[in-house]
Amino acid sequence: MSGETQQQTIGGPAVIKGVGLHTGRKCRATFLPAQPNAGITFVRVDLPGKPAFEARVENVVDVVRGTTLGMGEARVYTIEHILSALNGLGIDNMTIEMDDNEPPVLDGSAKGFIDAIRSAGIVEQDSPKHFFTVSTPVEYSSHQTVIRIEPSDQFEIECTVDYNHPMVSNQTLVYRRDQDYEKEIAPARTFCFDYEIEALRKNGLAKGGSLDNAIVVGPEGIYNQGEALRFPDEFVRHKVLDLMGDLMLLGSPIRAKIIAKRCGHGHNIKFLKQLIQEKKIPLNA
Numbered sequence: 001m002s003g004e005t006q007q008q009t010i011g012g013p014a015v016i017k018g019v020g021l022h023t024g025r026k027c028r029a030t031f032l033p034a035q036p037n038a039g040i041t042f043v044r045v046d047l048p049g050k051p052a053f054e055a056r057v058e059n060v061v062d063v064v065r066g067t068t069l070g071m072g073e074a075r076v077y078t079i080e081h082i083l084s085a086l087n088g089l090g091i092d093n094m095t096i097e098m099d100d101n102e103p104p105v106l107d108g109s110a111k112g113f114i115d116a117i118r119s120a121g122i123v124e125q126d127s128p129k130h131f132f133t134v135s136t137p138v139e140y141s142s143h144q145t146v147i148r149i150e151p152s153d154q155f156e157i158e159c160t161v162d163y164n165h166p167m168v169s170n171q172t173l174v175y176r177r178d179q180d181y182e183k184e185i186a187p188a189r190t191f192c193f194d195y196e197i198e199a200l201r202k203n204g205l206a207k208g209g210s211l212d213n214a215i216v217v218g219p220e221g222i223y224n225q226g227e228a229l230r231f232p233d234e235f236v237r238h239k240v241l242d243l244m245g246d247l248m249l250l251g252s253p254i255r256a257k258i259i260a261k262r263c264g265h266g267h268n269i270k271f272l273k274q275l276i277q278e279k280k281i282p283l284n285a
């Protein structure tokens with residue numbers, strides 16, 4: 001498998017267009033190659049001075065139904081599905097130019113981002129990857145949520161969801177780096193429960209949400225007629241997708257085991273901050 005030791009970037013430009021999940025605004029996102037050790041950067045090319053947002057945990061300003069980067073008044077919303085695709089493909093360096101504040105949601109999964117990157121190609125760079133590892137476990141817990149990192153010689157995630165809902169009860173998935181992210185994780189779509197929609201809309205969220213880009217779960221089934229679930233456990237697969245996106249905000253690929261129970265963006269970010277503090281990693285290193 002390429003990209004195991006050397007840093008990687010995208011081979012050339014790739015363009016994605018569509019509406020954002022929460023803002024409903026049209027956005028064109030252009031993926032561009034970046035230098036070794038540059039990391040992942042989002043650039044708002046529509047704003048004066050074209051502010052650049054490094055995809056790092058210290059730049060996260062909001063975690064309600066998505067992970068948002070901020071600088072002053074400027075925002076880049078819902079970055080996690082792009083970051084997850086980059087994690088899954090082992091891409092370390094890339095610039096994402098956007099002409100609005102939220103990347104296209106596409107079908108609610110990471111598949112469209114994977115396809116765009118694959119069509120532009122992936123290139124190995126002249127610098128080794130610097131893996132993040134732990135020698136002892138670090139555990140974050142809050143109420144029924146636990147996120148823990150343990151030593152392991154490869155990246156792996158064991159994720160459990162339990163919504164006490166007839167359609168989404170206890171689901172656990174184990175994903176390891178040597179499994180096929182593109183087939184097993186990337187196609188899993190975002191989801192919400194029918195009773196949440198009114199509150200989401202009232203809070204100005206999910207304005208671009210529809211049955212074309214999200215699974216809507218009711219008490220007896222899903223509302224997405226004509227399309228079945230892509231996996232019987234699509235929900236936990238999407239949780240792994242989101243978590244892999246948020247883990248990119250550490251700034252280095254992880255070589256360790258992550259165990260996550262009832263995780264979500266807010267908890268994921270708090271876990272990363274605790275991890276950085278306990279491992280005493282300097283921010284903006």
Ligand SMILES: [Zn+2]
Pocket residue numbers: 080081190238242
């Ligand atoms: Zn998601």
